[in-house]
Amino acid sequence: MTDKLCKPWEHRFSRRQWLNGVSATGIASAGLPFGPALADELVKQRKQVLFVWIDGGMSQYESWDPKPNSPFGGPFRPIDTAVPGIQVCELMPRSAKIMQHLCVIRGMSTQDNSHSAGVPRIQRGDPKNRGVTYPFFGSSVAKLIGSQGTGLPAYVSIKPGSGGFIYQDAGFLGPQFGAVAFGDGKPPENFSLPESITDADDELRQLLRKKADERYRLRRRPESTEATGxxxxxxxxxxxxxxxxxxSKVAQKDRDRYGEHEFGRHMLLARQMLEVGVTFVKVTSYGWDTHGDNFNGHASLMPRFDQAFASIVEDLHDRGMLDNVLVIAMSEFGRTPRINGHVGRDHFPEAWSLAMSGRGIRRGLTVGKTNAKGTAVEGDAYDIGHMFHTWFNALGIDTxxxxxxxxGQPLPIAHEEMHAVKDALAAV
Amino acid sequence: MMMPDATLKTRFTPKALKPIDLPQQFVSGCFSPCGAFFFAGSMDGQLGRWCVVPDTVEPELIALPTLTGLTAWVSVCVALPDGKHVVAADSWGNLAAWSYCADTIEPVWKVANAHDGWIRSLVISPDGQTIATCGRDGRVLFWSTSGQKKSEIVVSGDLSIVRFAPDGKSLFVGSLEGKVGQWAWSGDTSQTASLETSAKLREFDASPLFKVNRLQDVGGVRALAISPDGSTLLVGGTQPVNGGNVQGKPTLLPFNIADGSLKKKAELGTDGDVYVTDLEWHHDGCWLITTSGNPGQGKLLTWRVEDEQPLAEVKLSNCHLVRQHPSGRWFAALTTNANSNGNGKVLDKSGEYLGNRSPLQVLVLPS
Structure with a gap:
C-alpha cells in the first residue's frame, strides 16, 4: 500500500471486505503487498451486474420479438439489427444497432401472471418452496461476490420515488445483503459532512461509533450488528x-444520449456507479403495465428505454467494462398476444423475452423462439430458474x-431441477 | 348552459338493434357513399368488405372477398365520393385504393411507404379532389385521388388526426402531444409548404388532454370534428390520470374557431371510461360520440355543445368509432366483445389461442 501511485484512501479494505473480494476473484494466491498492476488486475477481474427492472411488463411484441403482420403483432414494423437475420421492433432503433453485444432470450416461460406475487417470485429465482424466503438476485450476488474491496455497498438500487435500505430483498441471507436504494437517483439526505466538521473530527467520531458498535454487538445477534456496521x-x-x-458534471452529450428523462438519468447514474466499482446496480423503471393504450404507450416508453439501454451498453463496451459487467433487462412477464378492448395487452408469462449482455454472455444472438403468432414458446422454454443458473454461471459461480x-441448512442458489441456458453462455 | 328537456332526450336516445358479429378485431371502418358496402380495416393487413343488405328491418352484412395489399393495422379507411373507390392506409405507412365493385381484391393503386410508419388519419377534401394523410412521422401529405403525391407539410409531433373545415379553406391537425392547429388551405398543392410558418391560422389549447407520466406520453387528441357551420371545433380525448393502464375522464373541448376560445370542458364519464374515440355530426342536430375505457366500458352518446349533460347514452363495450349509414336511417358503432381482457393464456374449445372480435352495433334514433 506504499506505492506512490496507489493512495491509501483508494484502497480502504476491511479485513472482511478484502477476504471477500479476494476469494470472489479467485486470486487468493496473489498475496500482499500489491501495487497498481495488481490493483488493475483486481479491477479487470471485477464481477459486476447491471440489472434493469422494467416494472409492470414490457411487451415482447413491441420490443424484442416482433411478429409482423400477424393478428396479434400490433401496428409497428420490425427493423433489421446489426446481426443479420435478427429483427426487433422499430421502437428500439439504437438497440438494433448494438445487437452484436446482446443476447435475447425469446423463449421465456414463467409461472406467475400477477404483479404482487410475480415480481418477488421472479427476482428470487422461483426456487422450490422450502419454507424460507429466498434472496433477490441482487442480494444473492451481494452475498456470493460481495463488495470486491471497494468498500461500497455491494447491492444498490436506483429507483423512482423514495430510497432507503431495502432489507426485504435479502430474505434468509439477513439484512446486510439488502439493497441500498437511491430514490430518484439522489443521494441520501445529509450526505455531506457539515462544514464545521473536519475530516479529522469525522475520523474521531467514527472511532467513537465503532467503540459503541462493539458494545452494542455484545448484546445482539451478529446478523443485525454486521448489517449496521x-x-x-x-x-x-x-x-x-x-x-x-x-x-451536471457529466458531459451534456452523454446526458442527451441517455435522455434527460427519469430513466435516462438513472441509467447514467448506474454507469457512474459501475465505474466506481459497485458490484450490483439495479435500475427500476415503473409504468409499464399497459393494460390500456398499449401501443401508444410503448410508442413513447420504448424509445426512452432504448436510448438509455443502448447508451449504457455502448459505454460499457467502449470502456472495456462489458467483459466484467453482466447486463440484464427484464420484466416480471411479457404481455398478452390478445389485444383487449382498451387497446391494451394484459399479463403473459407463457411466452416472453428478456435481453442480456456482458460478462459471460454469448453475444449477437437470440435463444429460444415463439410461434408465428407469439402465443407460445416453440422448442425449449426457459423459466426464471434457468436464468438464475445462467447468470450465476456467467459470473463464474458454479451453481x-x-x-x-x-x-446450517444448505440451500441451492438456483432451482435444482433447472440448468443454465448453455447457448446463452460464452465459451470459457 | 341548458338542460335538455325530456322530449329532446327521448328524441335523441338511440335504440340498439341486434349487433353484427364481425369475425375478428378491426380498427377502422366506413360506408360507401351509396350505402351498399361497408369496409373495416383489420389488425393484420386486410380490408374487410361487406355488402349491406337493403330493405331489411335490421341491417345485415354479407361478407365479400377481403381486399388485400396492406400490412399490419389498416388504421383508417375512407370511401371516395366517386362511388367507386375506397382508400385505406396502414400502420407501416402504406396507402392504397381499391375499386370495391370489381372482382379483384388487389389495389388499383398503392403508395408504399407513403409515410414513415403509422398513418393515423386520412380524410377527403370537401371538393373530393384531395386526400390528406397524417401520422407518426409528423407530416401531413396531400394526394390526388389517383395516388399522386401533391404536396407535403411538415408539422412536428405524432399527428393523430387531420380534418378539413367544411368550406375547404382550412384544415385542422391534432397530435398525441395535445396540440391542435388550424392552417389555411388553398387547394393549391403545387409546392411543398411548411404549416409551421406562413399558413398557420390558429392554435387551440388541448393540453388538458395530455400529460407525461414517467416515461410515457399519455393521451393526446383522439377525436376531432368541426361543426357543419364551421363555427365550432370539437377536440376529444381524456384527461390522463396516469400512464400504463391509462385512466382518465373522457373529455370534449369545444372551441370557438373564430377566436380560438374554449367554450367549456365537457367530462363524459368517470376515470375508467377514459377516451373519447370518435365524433360524428348527426343530421338531426346532435353529435354522436363514442368512448372506450377499461375493457367492457364504453358508450355511445348523443350530445349538443349547448347542453350541460349528454342527451342520452347507450352503454356498449369499448366503442372505437361511429359511422352513419348514408341512408340516414341508422348508424353503426365498432365495439369490442365483452370479456376481452385477462391475464395468461386463454384458449377456445379447440385449444386455439383466443383472440377478440369487433361486434358492429347497429343503432337508430327514433323517427
Whole structure:
C-alpha cells in the first residue's frame, strides 16, 4: 500500500471486505503487498451486474420479438439489427444497432401472471418452496461476490420515488445483503459532512461509533450488528464518492444520449456507479403495465428505454467494462398476444423475452423462439430458474457446487431441477 | 348552459338493434357513399368488405372477398365520393385504393411507404379532389385521388388526426402531444409548404388532454370534428390520470374557431371510461360520440355543445368509432366483445389461442 501511485484512501479494505473480494476473484494466491498492476488486475477481474427492472411488463411484441403482420403483432414494423437475420421492433432503433453485444432470450416461460406475487417470485429465482424466503438476485450476488474491496455497498438500487435500505430483498441471507436504494437517483439526505466538521473530527467520531458498535454487538445477534456496521462503512465510502451523483458534471452529450428523462438519468447514474466499482446496480423503471393504450404507450416508453439501454451498453463496451459487467433487462412477464378492448395487452408469462449482455454472455444472438403468432414458446422454454443458473454461471459461480448456508441448512442458489441456458453462455 | 328537456332526450336516445358479429378485431371502418358496402380495416393487413343488405328491418352484412395489399393495422379507411373507390392506409405507412365493385381484391393503386410508419388519419377534401394523410412521422401529405403525391407539410409531433373545415379553406391537425392547429388551405398543392410558418391560422389549447407520466406520453387528441357551420371545433380525448393502464375522464373541448376560445370542458364519464374515440355530426342536430375505457366500458352518446349533460347514452363495450349509414336511417358503432381482457393464456374449445372480435352495433334514433 506504499506505492506512490496507489493512495491509501483508494484502497480502504476491511479485513472482511478484502477476504471477500479476494476469494470472489479467485486470486487468493496473489498475496500482499500489491501495487497498481495488481490493483488493475483486481479491477479487470471485477464481477459486476447491471440489472434493469422494467416494472409492470414490457411487451415482447413491441420490443424484442416482433411478429409482423400477424393478428396479434400490433401496428409497428420490425427493423433489421446489426446481426443479420435478427429483427426487433422499430421502437428500439439504437438497440438494433448494438445487437452484436446482446443476447435475447425469446423463449421465456414463467409461472406467475400477477404483479404482487410475480415480481418477488421472479427476482428470487422461483426456487422450490422450502419454507424460507429466498434472496433477490441482487442480494444473492451481494452475498456470493460481495463488495470486491471497494468498500461500497455491494447491492444498490436506483429507483423512482423514495430510497432507503431495502432489507426485504435479502430474505434468509439477513439484512446486510439488502439493497441500498437511491430514490430518484439522489443521494441520501445529509450526505455531506457539515462544514464545521473536519475530516479529522469525522475520523474521531467514527472511532467513537465503532467503540459503541462493539458494545452494542455484545448484546445482539451478529446478523443485525454486521448489517449496521456494513451500512455505516459503506455509507462513508459512498460519501467519499458523492461526486458521482452530480450528473451536471457529466458531459451534456452523454446526458442527451441517455435522455434527460427519469430513466435516462438513472441509467447514467448506474454507469457512474459501475465505474466506481459497485458490484450490483439495479435500475427500476415503473409504468409499464399497459393494460390500456398499449401501443401508444410503448410508442413513447420504448424509445426512452432504448436510448438509455443502448447508451449504457455502448459505454460499457467502449470502456472495456462489458467483459466484467453482466447486463440484464427484464420484466416480471411479457404481455398478452390478445389485444383487449382498451387497446391494451394484459399479463403473459407463457411466452416472453428478456435481453442480456456482458460478462459471460454469448453475444449477437437470440435463444429460444415463439410461434408465428407469439402465443407460445416453440422448442425449449426457459423459466426464471434457468436464468438464475445462467447468470450465476456467467459470473463464474458454479451453481452445482455453490450453496447458501441458512444457519446450517444448505440451500441451492438456483432451482435444482433447472440448468443454465448453455447457448446463452460464452465459451470459457 | 341548458338542460335538455325530456322530449329532446327521448328524441335523441338511440335504440340498439341486434349487433353484427364481425369475425375478428378491426380498427377502422366506413360506408360507401351509396350505402351498399361497408369496409373495416383489420389488425393484420386486410380490408374487410361487406355488402349491406337493403330493405331489411335490421341491417345485415354479407361478407365479400377481403381486399388485400396492406400490412399490419389498416388504421383508417375512407370511401371516395366517386362511388367507386375506397382508400385505406396502414400502420407501416402504406396507402392504397381499391375499386370495391370489381372482382379483384388487389389495389388499383398503392403508395408504399407513403409515410414513415403509422398513418393515423386520412380524410377527403370537401371538393373530393384531395386526400390528406397524417401520422407518426409528423407530416401531413396531400394526394390526388389517383395516388399522386401533391404536396407535403411538415408539422412536428405524432399527428393523430387531420380534418378539413367544411368550406375547404382550412384544415385542422391534432397530435398525441395535445396540440391542435388550424392552417389555411388553398387547394393549391403545387409546392411543398411548411404549416409551421406562413399558413398557420390558429392554435387551440388541448393540453388538458395530455400529460407525461414517467416515461410515457399519455393521451393526446383522439377525436376531432368541426361543426357543419364551421363555427365550432370539437377536440376529444381524456384527461390522463396516469400512464400504463391509462385512466382518465373522457373529455370534449369545444372551441370557438373564430377566436380560438374554449367554450367549456365537457367530462363524459368517470376515470375508467377514459377516451373519447370518435365524433360524428348527426343530421338531426346532435353529435354522436363514442368512448372506450377499461375493457367492457364504453358508450355511445348523443350530445349538443349547448347542453350541460349528454342527451342520452347507450352503454356498449369499448366503442372505437361511429359511422352513419348514408341512408340516414341508422348508424353503426365498432365495439369490442365483452370479456376481452385477462391475464395468461386463454384458449377456445379447440385449444386455439383466443383472440377478440369487433361486434358492429347497429343503432337508430327514433323517427
Amino acid at each position: 456494513y451500512i455505516f462503512d459503506s455509507a462513508r465510502e459512498l460519501m467519499r464518492q458523492r461526486a458521482m451523483f452530480d450528473l 452445482n457446487k455453490t450453496q447458501f448456508d441458512n444457519h
